[in-house]
Amino acid sequence: MKLFEHEAKTILRSYGIPTPNGSVAENANDAMSIAANLKPPFVVKAQVLAAGREKAGGILFAETPGQVGTIAGKLLRMSIKELPVEKVLVEERISIAKELYFGLTVDRIERGYAAIASKSGGMNIEEAAAEAPGAIVKVLINPLQGFTIADSQNVAGQLGYRDEQKAEITQILMRLYEAGMDYDAELIETNPLAETKDGRFVAVDARLIIDDNALFRHPELEKQEYAEQREKAFEELEAEKIGLAYVKLDGNIGVVGNGAGLVMATLDTIQYYGGKAADFLDLGGGAPIERIAKALDIVIRNAKVKIVLVNILGGMTHCDDVARAIADAKGTSGTDKLFVVRLMGTNEEEGKQILEEAGISFLDSMEAAAKHAVKIVKDAG
Numbered sequence: 001m002k003l004f005e006h007e008a009k010t011i012l013r014s015y016g017i018p019t020p021n022g023s024v025a026e027n028a029n030d031a032m033s034i035a036a037n038l039k040p041p042f043v044v045k046a047q048v049l050a051a052g053r054e055k056a057g058g059i060l061f062a063e064t065p066g067q068v069g070t071i072a073g074k075l076l077r078m079s080i081k082e083l084p085v086e087k088v089l090v091e092e093r094i095s096i097a098k099e100l101y102f103g104l105t106v107d108r109i110e111r112g113y114a115a116i117a118s119k120s121g122g123m124n125i126e127e128a129a130a131e132a133p134g135a136i137v138k139v140l141i142n143p144l145q146g147f148t149i150a151d152s153q154n155v156a157g158q159l160g161y162r163d164e165q166k167a168e169i170t171q172i173l174m175r176l177y178e179a180g181m182d183y184d185a186e187l188i189e190t191n192p193l194a195e196t197k198d199g200r201f202v203a204v205d206a207r208l209i210i211d212d213n214a215l216f217r218h219p220e221l222e223k224q225e226y227a228e229q230r231e232k233a234f235e236e237l238e239a240e241k242i243g244l245a246y247v248k249l250d251g252n253i254g255v256v257g258n259g260a261g262l263v264m265a266t267l268d269t270i271q272y273y274g275g276k277a278a279d280f281l282d283l284g285g286g287a288p289i290e291r292i293a294k295a296l297d298i299v300i301r302n303a304k305v306k307i308v309l310v311n312i313l314g315g316m317t318h319c320d321d322v323a324r325a326i327a328d329a330k331g332t333s334g335t336d337k338l339f340v341v342r343l344m345g346t347n348e349e350e351g352k353q354i355l356e357e358a359g360i361s362f363l364d365s366m367e368a369a370a371k372h373a374v375k376i377v378k379d380a381g
Helices: 005-014 028-036 065-075 125-131 149-158 163-182 212-217 219-227 234-241 260-272 289-301 319-332 348-357 366-379
Strands: 022-025 042-046 059-062 088-092 096-107 112-118 136-140 185-196 201-203 207-210 245-248 253-257 279-282 307-314 338-345
Touching: 005 163, 005 207, 022 028, 028 065, 028 088, 042 065, 059 065, 065 088, 096 163, 112 149, 112 163, 136 149, 149 163, 163 185, 163 201, 207 212, 212 219, 234 245, 234 289, 253 260, 253 289, 253 366, 260 279, 260 307, 260 366, 279 289, 289 307, 289 319, 307 319, 307 366, 319 338, 319 348, 338 348, 338 366
Parallel strands: 253 279, 253 307, 307 338
Antiparallel strands: 022 088, 042 059, 042 088, 096 112, 096 185, 112 136, 185 201, 185 207, 245 279
């Protein structure tokens, strides 16, 4: 679950990390009122769950509350990376002497967290890291000891700080780590972490992504995940509510499978034969026929889908249940979309008989099914 910048900053402030003074607004008048109670100059920032806002024109500067209102009105009418701007964050603009970067993320290769810092923060951090890898400080965090004071002091020292500034930035890094652990973060970062012209440090921007599997530990955030669409498509939230793992993609071959590994392999095979998947949809183990039917309905409703590839390795999930759901979807939805099916496992023969009676083709291997689906799409132009 991704948090908006203003939400992430609220959490950072609760851990004693300095952030700019400001508040969030949903209309131009509220934005003007917020600015009237702040010190100029101001910055107005579109609140969308997308990186690269500044390059997209989503972060603008103002000198007066009237300008803040005009800018807010402009931002609230735009979209950034196809995400509508529904809120803006109005803040005092910080006088920055140096932009730093600090973040904590999961290093899946090392199977633990890593702290990453750089003297070159800001919107070009990726380019700076590519051009000068030595400018990046990386510390692997011992999962038994956590991110210690010694680790934090080491990072602060490698960023070039000494004495009082080193002590201050050490505390900020420790508090960011504490926030990240408390909120089960996959990623928590401040970019830039600004050194101001008077030598202070302020988290000018903040980003926090929480592990979806840990949301039950944060019920207030779990409610928000379902109450708001955020960056997920409506279908993704719909699927999540009934226990389906669904991610909408930009291809035209709908994919339904059981087991994340099997579905990923199906997507790879489609791509190998020159096709593009329209989704990742994992039924999970032992899916009842009602959930299978709902999964097919979600995939069929995607206007981009030209053909549906169903790849089932039946164990707890019964092949005959899958076949009945496919036959029902074909017969009752009125869809003209074709199905290519590969069934193997529990009640396989019964499932194939149901498909045969419904006039739906099936194949015996994932490779053959994927190749056939790609060929049909290409032949249809």
